[in-house]
Amino acid sequence: MDYRIRIASQTDIPAITKIYNEGIEDRVATLETRLRTDADMIDWLNSRSEKHKVLIIEDEYNILHGWASLNVFNSRCCYSGVADISIYISREMRGKGLGKILLNSLVQTAKEEGFHKLVLSTFKVNQAGQKLYSSLGFREIGTYEKQGILDGKYVDVTIMEKLLTN
Secondary structure (H helix, E strand, O other), X not given: OOXXXXXXXXXXXXXXHHHHHHHHHHOOOOXXXXXXXXXXXXXXXXXXXXXXXXXXXXXOOOOEEEEEEEEEOOOOHHHOOEEEEEEEEOHHHOOOOHHHHHHHHHHHHHHHOOOOEEEEEEEOOOHHHHHHHHHOOOEEEEEEEEEEEEOOEEEEEEEEEEEOOO
């Protein structure tokens, strides 16, 4: 099957919301516990700067299977060249290579937008995610122990980075 990447639009919000909520429910990618509504995600999309893109991956039938975003790392201007990233793939399409396609495109978009570094946080137990990130040149910086609480248990969060310029 062929896949394409494009910038997200408001018409993508129902699918983006569904995929994000799967990530929240599955407890593999975020410490968030409150499911989002389409209205929440429209506000999220509309509040982004032009530089902080949201990309989607869809198949030849225009079915959206995942999204990724460049997020503000820190609002202080000295960090304007650093973006935090998010990536979510629909439950039924995980492990099929879409994350790698989407993340490669996000890295390229980050370069085009002038970012010099990408950072991400991942659950220490998310070995599949860490394998994906490592395969694209992200390196582990360290782990925040007991960084958050999810379902009454502490969660360790691993920090990774990728320099986009030398």
